[in-house]
Amino acid sequence: MVEVEIKSTALNKIGQRAVWIYNREIKTIKGDAEAGSIAVLTHRGKKLAIGFVNPKSKITFRVIEFYPLKNSDIEQIIERRIEKAIRKRDQIKNTNSVRLIHSEADGLPGLIVDRYGKNIICSFDTAGMDRLKALVVDKLIKSVKPNGIFEKANKVREKEGLPVEDKLLYGNIDDEFIVEENGRLFKAVLKGSQKTGFYLDQRKNRQIASMYGNRRTLDLFSFSGGFGIYAKAEYTKFVDVSEKAIKLVEKNCALNGIENYDTVKMDVFKFLESEKERYDLIIIDPPAFAKNKNALKGAINGLKFITINALRLLEQNGHIAIFSCSNAIGFEQLLQVVKTSSQKVECELELISFLKQDVDHPFLINIPSSLYLTGLLLKKV
Numbered sequence: 330m331v332e333v334e335i336k337s338t339a340l341n342k343i344g345q346r347a348v349w350i351y352n353r354e355i356k357t358i359k360g361d362a363e364a365g366s367i368a369v370l371t372h373r374g375k376k377l378a379i380g381f382v383n384p385k386s387k388i389t390f391r392v393i394e395f396y397p398l399k400n401s402d403i404e405q406i407i408e409r410r411i412e413k414a415i416r417k418r419d420q421i422k423n424t425n426s427v428r429l430i431h432s433e434a435d436g437l438p439g440l441i442v443d444r445y446g447k448n449i450i451c452s453f454d455t456a457g458m459d460r461l462k463a464l465v466v467d468k469l470i471k472s473v474k475p476n477g478i479f480e481k482a483n484k485v486r487e488k489e490g491l492p493v494e495d496k497l498l499y500g501n502i503d504d505e506f507i508v509e510e511n512g513r514l515f516k517a518v519l520k521g522s523q524k525t526g527f528y529l530d531q532r533k534n535r536q537i538a539s540m541y542g543n544r545r546t547l548d549l550f551s552f553s554g555g556f557g558i559y560a561k562a563e564y565t566k567f568v569d570v571s572e573k574a575i576k577l578v579e580k581n582c583a584l585n586g587i588e589n590y591d592t593v594k595m596d597v598f599k600f601l602e603s604e605k606e607r608y609d610l611i612i613i614d615p616p617a618f619a620k621n622k623n624a625l626k627g628a629i630n631g632l633k634f635i636t637i638n639a640l641r642l643l644e645q646n647g648h649i650a651i652f653s654c655s656n657a658i659g660f661e662q663l664l665q666v667v668k669t670s671s672q673k674v675e676c677e678l679e680l681i682s683f684l685k686q687d688v689d690h691p692f693l694i695n696i697p698s699s700l701y702l703t704g705l706l707l708k709k710v
């Protein structure tokens with residue numbers, strides 16, 4: 330087996346059960362290390378973990394299991410973890426669409442699997458998982474019995490030296506699907522849309538935010554209108570820059586019997602420069618402005634601009650939810666953003682709830698990057 334020797338300076342990461350070992354943390358790679366082959370991680374001859382090695386990727390080694398191993402048969406480990414992840418989601422009863430597998434947080438580096446009824450949409454984001462595709466597909470067919478499995482290739486595959494090309498892997502996939510979530514209906518376009526068709530990760534937060542504000546909701550960065558539709562307010566305004574998203578909002582309002590609403594196809598930054606109406610619930614759910622730490626300053630400034638202007642539109646005793654879907658901006662940075670924004674607007678905010686991705690997107694404490702969606706729900710007091 331290929332042997333990857335870690336530098337002494339990086340050894341403490343193993344104690345912390347970190348699962349990504351970077352190129353700069355590796356001393357030598359012995360053996361024929363092809364992208365995605367199985368390797369053992371060592372330090373001065375001591376075995377530390379088994380995992381995927383990819384010399385083409387900055388994240389050169391990804392841990393599958395730490396020593397002492399309970400099982401050394403990788404195919405068996407992968408199959409058992411797929412089964413465990415699927416059974417874990419059996420408890421989620423309030424929807425017909427769930428994330429079944431969430432990569433490292435389910436012990437399966439690079440594998441994302443979402444189920445929309447009988448349709449499976451999946452991604453193989455690491456060379457190691459890509460090599461195991463046939464095994465994964467076979468296991469999903471046996472365990473989930475889907476009508477079809479579609480691979481949505483993420484751009485991140487380029488970092489692993491893999492081609493980016495969507496493919497039907499099994500059976501047939503519906504072009505469109507109606508997500509039924511907590512009694513609400515949403516059209517999801519399964520191929521060629523944002524994410525795998527719907528923001529499954531915001532399920533719980535949509536429910537929480539909908540408990541506050543029922544007169545006038547402003548859904549900023551609305552995508553298909555999840556937050557605004559859940560809120561069922563007397564009046565709702567949805568803002569998104571994408572034409573496709575606005576079309577989905579209109580369809581979803583019709584599906585849910587929502588009539589008193591407006592859609593605005595516009596850049597939120599521009600919209601906020603001229604908006605004068607007032608709201609008792611405002612949602613700010615932007616895309617990842619800061620994909621990494623380098624882009625942090627610009628992203629924080631962007632979030633502040635939006636928050637300051639949204640707070641000006643928020644009624645006294647109204648609620649505002651603000652999200653970040655990049656782990657470069659977490660709870661700490663969001664708290665700082667709302668604190669400085671409220672000072673600028675000269676208002677006080679009470680924190681009602683810390684929000685995070687729903688439970689089918691697990692956050693493992695030893696994998697900080699698995700907490701990628703954070704949010705705050707606040708009240709203007």
Ligand SMILES: C[S@@+](CC[C@H](N)C(=O)[O-])C[C@H]1O[C@@H](n2cnc3c(N)ncnc32)[C@H](O)[C@@H]1O
Nearest residue numbers: 528550551552555569570571596597614615616
């Ligand atoms: C994270 S998604 C929102 C998900 C949505 N809240 C939901 O629960 O389904 C972000 C959305 O912001 C939109 N967007 C990105 N940049 C924008 C901008 N500058 N102004 C308006 N919309 C933007 C994208 O089209 C996308 O639909």
